[in-house]
Amino acid sequence: MDINDISQEEFEKIEAYINGQLSNEDLLEFENRLKNENHLATKVEDIKIVLTGLETQTMKEQLDEFHNELSSNQDKTVVNQPKVRRFNWKRIAVAAILIIGLGSFWLFGGSSNERLYAKYFTPDPGLPTTMGSNDNYEFYEAMVDYKQGDYKGAISKWESLRNLKPQSDTLNYFIGVAHLASKNEKIAISFLEDASKNPEFALKNDAHYYLGLAYLKAGNTKQAKVNLKKSSSENSKEILAKIE
Amino acid sequence: MRKAYQTDHKLQVISAIKANDSETLNSIYRSNYPKIEALILKNSGTKEHAKDVYQEAFLALWQNIKQNKFIPKSESSIHGYLYTIAKNKWMDVLRSQGFKKTIVASQLHHFEIKDEENNGIDDDILKDKRLEDVMLAFKDLGDACKRLLRKFYFEKKPMNLIAEELALDSASTRNKKYRCMQKLRQIALNK
Numbered sequence: 164m165d166i167n168d169i170s171q172e173e174f175e176k177i178e179a180y181i182n183g184q185l186s187n188e189d190l191l192e193f194e195n196r197l198k199n200e201n202h203l204a205t206k207v208e209d210i211k212i213v214l215t216g217l218e219t220q221t222m223k224e225q226l227d228e229f230h231n232e233l234s235s236n237q238d239k240t241v242v243n244q245p246k247v248r249r250f251n252w253k254r255i256a257v258a259a260i261l262i263i264g265l266g267s268f269w270l271f272g273g274s275s276n277e278r279l280y281a282k283y284f285t286p287d288p289g290l291p292t293t294m295g296s297n298d299n300y301e302f303y304e305a306m307v308d309y310k311q312g313d314y315k316g317a318i319s320k321w322e323s324l325r326n327l328k329p330q331s332d333t334l335n336y337f338i339g340v341a342h343l344a345s346k347n348e349k350i351a352i353s354f355l356e357d358a359s360k361n362p363e364f365a366l367k368n369d370a371h372y373y374l375g376l377a378y379l380k381a382g383n384t385k386q387a388k389v390n391l392k393k394s395s396s397e398n399s400k401e402i403l404a405k406i407e
Numbered sequence: 408m409r410k411a412y413q414t415d416h417k418l419q420v421i422s423a424i425k426a427n428d429s430e431t432l433n434s435i436y437r438s439n440y441p442k443i444e445a446l447i448l449k450n451s452g453t454k455e456h457a458k459d460v461y462q463e464a465f466l467a468l469w470q471n472i473k474q475n476k477f478i479p480k481s482e483s484s485i486h487g488y489l490y491t492i493a494k495n496k497w498m499d500v501l502r503s504q505g506f507k508k509t510i511v512a513s514q515l516h517h518f519e520i521k522d523e524e525n526n527g528i529d530d531d532i533l534k535d536k537r538l539e540d541v542m543l544a545f546k547d548l549g550d551a552c553k554r555l556l557r558k559f560y561f562e563k564k565p566m567n568l569i570a571e572e573l574a575l576d577s578a579s580t581r582n583k584k585y586r587c588m589q590k591l592r593q594i595a596l597n598k
Binding site: 216226229232233289 | 462591
């Protein structure tokens with residue numbers, strides 16, 4: 164279509180039609196023309212797309228701004244990742260001292276159990292969170308918190324569910340791992356003990372593994388061994404070999 | 408009168424979205440992103456993927472509300488809607504051949520989202536070649552035209568206010584708008 168075939172007057176009429184701004188009389192006339200003129204409907208369609216496109220592109224640019232705000236706020240909260248833009252000796256020196264300091268604590272400070280624990284502990288990746296399963300909605304909502312590292316939020320949601328279903332192995336297991344991830348190994352142990360009792364529990368293997376780690380962190384090597392032996396994971400074997 | 412207030416509030420959200428109210432949109436954007444980022448990171452994606460998929464979903468939400476194809480009953484239905492569209496879009500990416508090539512099979516091991524029916528959600532509302540051309544063209548349009556068209560069609564300011572801002576009479580403002588639109592259509596047709 165030749166783009167020059169829309170005059171300013173025509174364009175304004177079409178735009179008013181699209182926006183529902185024509186008077187009754189003009190609307191009748193326009194609708195008549197739509198029936199009789201071959202290309203008018205195409206022109207209307209064309210202008211509609213242009214209007215939607217330009218608004219959408221503007222919105223897209225707006226979303227990029229929202230996103231930048233979002234990530235600049237995130238950067239502020241992540242203290243561990245300072246952005247060193249210029250070569251800043253002072254900052255690097257401070258960082259080096261910190262690294263050396265933390266490193267020597269790592270080497271000479273913590274007990275060997277703590278070191279093993281820190282080496283092997285990563286929280287369970289969690290269950291897939293899907294939409295639509297209404298009965299389990301709260302469980303999965305907590306799972307989303309958990310996956311985002313909001314263990315406190317996840318624990319409080321799961322605990323309120325646990326009041327209804329105290330025997331749920333899955334709940335006990337995830338509450339336990341979440342407590343362990345937030346460094347409450349003693350509370351974690353009681354939940355994981357409950358979870359690992361049921362021989363039918365699908366995540367029994369993992370429950371023993373995390374229970375072993377929790378005991379390791381709590382300094383109870385004996386119980387750590389007992390539980391790690393009940394877990395068949397590769398990591399369990401590696402840890403056992405190192406504490407023997 | 409709590410109920411009346413809620414209905415009123417609901418309508419306000421919808422009309423604010425339709426009016427491109429930046430505060431409302433920003434708050435919806437902000438509060439829904441983390442869950443969707445978590446979903447995509449968990450399923451073999453990167454933060455960059457998360458941003459792209461989320462923005463596409465957000466645009467589809469916005470267009471569907473504008474065109475009355477989706478009439479949210481509450482704010483949580485907006486959340487669910489966004490999440491479902493983003494999830495569907497991410498499924499499409501994961502299934503695509505291009506993506507499978509860039510990722511080793513072992514990484515897909517943890518791929519866990521279940522495919523569900525799409526609840527009649529139209530998330531393809533923006534998949535149109537001509538629309539994409541116009542969007543690309545708008546990027547290339549000069550700043551003066553971009554600013555002018557933004558005032559008209561995004562901020563939806565009344566003509567006399569825009570004329571005042573430009574220190575022009577209304578006839579010249581209308582003509583400027585027309586010429587900017589012609590320019591935009593011209594660039595789009597050559598895409």
